[in-house]
Amino acid sequence: MITQHAQARMQSRSIPIEAIDALLTYGETRRHRGADVYFLDRRARSRMQRSLARNTFKQLEKCLDAYVVVGDGGDIITAAHRHHRLRF
Numbered sequence: 001m002i003t004q005h006a007q008a009r010m011q012s013r014s015i016p017i018e019a020i021d022a023l024l025t026y027g028e029t030r031r032h033r034g035a036d037v038y039f040l041d042r043r044a045r046s047r048m049q050r051s052l053a054r055n056t057f058k059q060l061e062k063c064l065d066a067y068v069v070v071g072d073g074g075d076i077i078t079a080a081h082r083h084h085r086l087r088f
Contacts (some may be wrong), residue, residue: 006076015079019063022048024070030086035077039067039086 002010002020010020026048027038040048045064049057067086069077 001074002076003078006078009078009080013066013079013081015063015066015081016060019060019066020068020076020079022052022060022064023066023068026051027068034072036070037067037086038070039082040064 009015010017023038023040026044027040028044029036029038031037048064052060065082066079067082068079071077
């Protein structure tokens with residue numbers, strides 16, 4: 001489930017739901033401050049590129065420098081673009 005806050009952030013930051021699905025499916029996860037953070041590193045990005053169709057990957061490529069924060073209940077709390085390296 002996506003919270004209202006996450007929907008507002010996704011809309012204001014132009015992150016489509018398809019990018020969120022890709023992050024949750026192919027992304028790496030780290031535990032940070034009581035929530036799981038999903039992001040794509042190089043290995044996850046290449047794994048995603050191999051499994052998706054070329055057109056689909058090209059459409060999502062500009063949105064893949066994002067991360068998603070998921071709470072313990074499975075709710076998506078927020079989504080944002082990464083401008084710097086995530087530090088855990």
